Amino acid sequence: MRPPPPYHPPTTPWLTVLYEDHALIVLDKPAGLLSVPGNISRDSLETRVVDRFPDAYVAHRLDMATSGVIVFARGKQALADLGQQFEHRLTEKRYIADVWGCVSEDEGTIDLPLRTDWPNRPLQMVCHERGRPALTHWRVITRSPKQTRLELRPVTGRSHQLRIHCRELGHPILGDEWYAEGEARAAANRLHLHALHLSLTHPTNKGRVTYTAPLPF
Numbered sequence: 001m002r003p004p005p006p007y008h009p010p011t012t013p014w015l016t017v018l019y020e021d022h023a024l025i026v027l028d029k030p031a032g033l034l035s036v037p038g039n040i041s042r043d044s045l046e047t048r049v050v051d052r053f054p055d056a057y058v059a060h061r062l063d064m065a066t067s068g069v070i071v072f073a074r075g076k077q078a079l080a081d082l083g084q085q086f087e088h089r090l091t092e093k094r095y096i097a098d099v100w101g102c103v104s105e106d107e108g109t110i111d112l113p114l115r116t117d118w119p120n121r122p123l124q125m126v127c128h129e130r131g132r133p134a135l136t137h138w139r140v141i142t143r144s145p146k147q148t149r150l151e152l153r154p155v156t157g158r159s160h161q162l163r164i165h166c167r168e169l170g171h172p173i174l175g176d177e178w179y180a181e182g183e184a185r186a187a188a189n190r191l192h193l194h195a196l197h198l199s200l201t202h203p204t205n206k207g208r209v210t211y212t213a214p215l216p217f
Contacts, residue, residue, distance in 0.1 A: 001120070002120050004038075005177060014048060015048050018213060024073065027070055029069075035058065045070065046072075049072055068196060078204070090200070100187060101147065106140050108137075108169075111133075111135050113134055114164060115131040136162060138150050147174060163191075163193065174192040196215060199211075
Protein backbone atom coordinates (compact mmCIF):
# COMPACT_ATOMS: atom_id res chain seq x y z
CA MET A 1 0.00 0.00 0.00
CA ARG A 2 1.29 3.44 -0.95
CA PRO A 3 1.78 5.86 1.96
CA PRO A 4 -0.62 8.81 1.78
CA PRO A 5 0.78 12.10 0.47
CA PRO A 6 1.42 14.90 2.98
CA TYR A 7 -1.84 16.56 3.93
CA HIS A 8 -1.78 20.32 4.23
CA PRO A 9 -5.25 21.36 3.06
CA PRO A 10 -5.86 24.95 2.02
CA THR A 11 -7.78 27.01 4.54
CA THR A 12 -8.27 30.35 2.76
CA PRO A 13 -10.96 30.53 1.64
CA TRP A 14 -12.50 27.94 3.94
CA LEU A 15 -15.39 27.29 1.49
CA THR A 16 -16.15 28.62 -1.98
CA VAL A 17 -19.88 28.27 -2.62
CA LEU A 18 -20.79 28.72 -6.29
CA TYR A 19 -24.54 28.23 -5.86
CA GLU A 20 -27.03 27.19 -3.20
CA ASP A 21 -30.76 26.70 -2.90
CA HIS A 22 -33.19 24.43 -1.03
CA ALA A 23 -31.97 21.30 -2.87
CA LEU A 24 -28.35 21.87 -3.92
CA ILE A 25 -25.06 23.33 -2.75
CA VAL A 26 -22.43 23.67 -5.48
CA LEU A 27 -18.83 24.34 -4.48
CA ASP A 28 -15.43 24.91 -5.99
CA LYS A 29 -13.17 22.38 -4.27
CA PRO A 30 -9.54 23.47 -4.07
CA ALA A 31 -6.71 21.12 -4.93
CA GLY A 32 -5.25 19.48 -1.83
CA LEU A 33 -8.50 19.08 0.11
CA LEU A 34 -10.14 15.69 0.62
CA SER A 35 -13.72 15.42 -0.64
CA VAL A 36 -14.69 13.29 2.37
CA PRO A 37 -12.85 12.41 5.61
CA GLY A 38 -10.13 9.79 5.18
CA ASN A 39 -7.51 7.93 7.15
CA ILE A 40 -5.15 10.90 6.93
CA SER A 41 -7.50 13.54 8.34
CA ARG A 42 -11.05 14.40 9.34
CA ASP A 43 -10.72 17.77 7.63
CA SER A 44 -12.47 17.57 4.27
CA LEU A 45 -14.85 19.47 2.06
CA GLU A 46 -17.72 17.35 3.39
CA THR A 47 -16.82 18.15 7.00
CA ARG A 48 -16.66 21.87 6.27
CA VAL A 49 -19.91 21.89 4.28
CA VAL A 50 -21.91 19.93 6.86
CA ASP A 51 -20.68 22.23 9.61
CA ARG A 52 -22.31 25.12 7.74
CA PHE A 53 -25.21 23.23 6.12
CA PRO A 54 -26.27 20.38 8.46
CA ASP A 55 -28.68 18.92 5.88
CA ALA A 56 -25.97 18.50 3.22
CA TYR A 57 -24.88 15.18 1.72
CA VAL A 58 -22.02 14.74 -0.73
CA ALA A 59 -23.37 13.48 -4.07
CA HIS A 60 -20.05 12.55 -5.73
CA ARG A 61 -16.33 13.01 -5.17
CA LEU A 62 -13.19 14.51 -6.65
CA ASP A 63 -9.65 13.29 -6.01
CA MET A 64 -7.85 15.21 -3.29
CA ALA A 65 -5.43 16.62 -5.90
CA THR A 66 -8.22 17.67 -8.31
CA SER A 67 -9.97 21.02 -8.07
CA GLY A 68 -13.32 22.20 -9.38
CA VAL A 69 -17.08 21.78 -9.34
CA ILE A 70 -18.60 19.41 -6.81
CA VAL A 71 -22.25 19.20 -5.77
CA PHE A 72 -23.92 18.41 -2.45
CA ALA A 73 -27.58 17.50 -1.99
CA ARG A 74 -29.73 19.09 0.68
CA GLY A 75 -31.81 16.33 2.21
CA LYS A 76 -32.10 12.63 1.40
CA GLN A 77 -34.68 13.04 -1.36
CA ALA A 78 -32.39 15.33 -3.34
CA LEU A 79 -29.48 12.96 -2.63
CA ALA A 80 -31.44 10.00 -4.04
CA ASP A 81 -32.30 11.99 -7.17
CA LEU A 82 -28.70 13.05 -7.77
CA GLY A 83 -27.47 9.54 -7.00
CA GLN A 84 -29.68 8.17 -9.78
CA GLN A 85 -28.36 10.77 -12.21
CA PHE A 86 -24.74 9.91 -11.49
CA GLU A 87 -25.41 6.17 -11.52
CA HIS A 88 -27.22 6.28 -14.87
CA ARG A 89 -24.75 8.75 -16.42
CA LEU A 90 -27.30 11.51 -16.81
CA THR A 91 -24.85 14.18 -15.69
CA GLU A 92 -22.29 15.77 -17.99
CA LYS A 93 -18.80 16.59 -16.76
CA ARG A 94 -16.07 18.57 -18.46
CA TYR A 95 -12.53 18.75 -17.10
CA ILE A 96 -9.47 20.71 -18.17
CA ALA A 97 -6.07 19.02 -17.98
CA ASP A 98 -2.60 20.17 -18.93
CA VAL A 99 -0.62 17.15 -20.10
CA TRP A 100 3.03 16.58 -20.89
CA GLY A 101 4.12 16.68 -24.50
CA CYS A 102 2.48 17.68 -27.75
CA VAL A 103 -0.63 15.62 -28.49
CA SER A 104 -0.61 15.17 -32.26
CA GLU A 105 -4.26 14.29 -32.89
CA ASP A 106 -7.05 16.82 -32.32
CA GLU A 107 -9.51 14.56 -30.50
CA GLY A 108 -10.15 10.97 -29.56
CA THR A 109 -11.58 8.44 -27.12
CA ILE A 110 -9.84 6.30 -24.51
CA ASP A 111 -11.65 3.06 -23.66
CA LEU A 112 -9.59 1.17 -21.07
CA PRO A 113 -11.04 -0.78 -18.10
CA LEU A 114 -9.66 -0.02 -14.64
CA ARG A 115 -9.33 -1.75 -11.29
CA THR A 116 -7.52 -1.16 -8.02
CA ASP A 117 -3.79 -1.94 -8.00
CA TRP A 118 -4.09 -3.77 -4.67
CA PRO A 119 -0.39 -3.93 -3.69
CA ASN A 120 -0.14 -0.19 -4.35
CA ARG A 121 -3.62 1.00 -3.41
CA PRO A 122 -5.14 3.55 -3.70
CA LEU A 123 -3.50 3.52 -7.14
CA GLN A 124 -5.55 2.11 -10.01
CA MET A 125 -4.45 0.18 -13.08
CA VAL A 126 -5.62 -0.90 -16.52
CA CYS A 127 -6.93 -4.48 -16.45
CA HIS A 128 -8.70 -6.03 -19.45
CA GLU A 129 -9.61 -9.20 -17.50
CA ARG A 130 -11.14 -7.81 -14.31
CA GLY A 131 -11.33 -4.05 -14.78
CA ARG A 132 -14.53 -2.04 -14.79
CA PRO A 133 -15.38 -0.20 -18.04
CA ALA A 134 -13.91 3.29 -18.23
CA LEU A 135 -14.51 5.67 -21.15
CA THR A 136 -13.14 9.18 -21.72
CA HIS A 137 -13.56 11.53 -24.69
CA TRP A 138 -10.91 14.20 -25.21
CA ARG A 139 -10.07 17.09 -27.51
CA VAL A 140 -7.13 19.46 -27.79
CA ILE A 141 -7.68 23.08 -26.74
CA THR A 142 -4.11 24.36 -27.19
CA ARG A 143 -0.74 22.74 -27.76
CA SER A 144 2.94 23.55 -27.60
CA PRO A 145 6.06 21.42 -27.99
CA LYS A 146 6.19 20.54 -24.29
CA GLN A 147 2.57 20.51 -23.16
CA THR A 148 -1.03 20.31 -24.37
CA ARG A 149 -4.25 21.57 -22.82
CA LEU A 150 -7.08 19.05 -23.15
CA GLU A 151 -10.80 19.09 -22.53
CA LEU A 152 -11.76 15.75 -20.99
CA ARG A 153 -15.33 14.41 -20.98
CA PRO A 154 -15.56 11.24 -18.88
CA VAL A 155 -18.54 9.01 -19.58
CA THR A 156 -17.81 6.80 -16.58
CA GLY A 157 -16.52 7.94 -13.19
CA ARG A 158 -13.86 5.48 -12.10
CA SER A 159 -11.30 6.39 -9.47
CA HIS A 160 -8.27 8.10 -11.06
CA GLN A 161 -9.81 7.51 -14.51
CA LEU A 162 -8.64 10.72 -16.16
CA ARG A 163 -5.16 10.50 -14.67
CA ILE A 164 -4.60 6.95 -15.92
CA HIS A 165 -6.25 7.52 -19.30
CA CYS A 166 -4.00 10.51 -19.99
CA ARG A 167 -0.94 8.49 -19.00
CA GLU A 168 -2.03 5.65 -21.28
CA LEU A 169 -2.47 8.19 -24.08
CA GLY A 170 1.24 8.80 -23.60
CA HIS A 171 0.74 12.23 -22.05
CA PRO A 172 0.53 12.21 -18.23
CA ILE A 173 -1.05 15.16 -16.46
CA LEU A 174 1.42 17.76 -15.25
CA GLY A 175 2.22 17.54 -11.55
CA ASP A 176 0.70 14.08 -11.09
CA GLU A 177 2.57 12.61 -8.13
CA TRP A 178 1.25 9.09 -8.74
CA TYR A 179 1.07 8.60 -12.50
CA ALA A 180 3.69 10.97 -13.95
CA GLU A 181 7.47 10.78 -13.78
CA GLY A 182 10.47 13.00 -14.36
CA GLU A 183 9.83 16.28 -16.15
CA ALA A 184 6.08 15.72 -16.39
CA ARG A 185 5.78 15.32 -12.63
CA ALA A 186 8.05 18.28 -11.90
CA ALA A 187 6.40 20.59 -14.45
CA ALA A 188 3.74 21.86 -12.01
CA ASN A 189 3.42 22.30 -8.25
CA ARG A 190 -0.06 20.70 -8.28
CA LEU A 191 -2.02 18.28 -10.40
CA HIS A 192 -3.22 20.22 -13.45
CA LEU A 193 -6.68 18.67 -13.51
CA HIS A 194 -9.78 20.77 -12.90
CA ALA A 195 -13.49 19.94 -12.98
CA LEU A 196 -14.64 22.93 -15.03
CA HIS A 197 -18.32 22.23 -15.77
CA LEU A 198 -21.02 20.00 -14.33
CA SER A 199 -24.48 19.75 -15.92
CA LEU A 200 -27.38 17.95 -14.29
CA THR A 201 -31.14 18.03 -13.84
CA HIS A 202 -32.25 20.02 -10.80
CA PRO A 203 -33.79 17.60 -8.27
CA THR A 204 -36.97 19.63 -7.71
CA ASN A 205 -37.71 21.94 -10.64
CA LYS A 206 -36.34 19.39 -13.16
CA GLY A 207 -34.68 22.03 -15.31
CA ARG A 208 -31.26 21.42 -16.79
CA VAL A 209 -28.55 23.43 -15.00
CA THR A 210 -24.82 23.88 -15.53
CA TYR A 211 -22.29 25.04 -12.94
CA THR A 212 -18.78 26.28 -13.66
CA ALA A 213 -15.68 26.73 -11.48
CA PRO A 214 -13.00 29.15 -12.77
CA LEU A 215 -9.81 27.53 -14.00
CA PRO A 216 -7.10 28.08 -11.36
CA PHE A 217 -4.05 27.33 -13.54
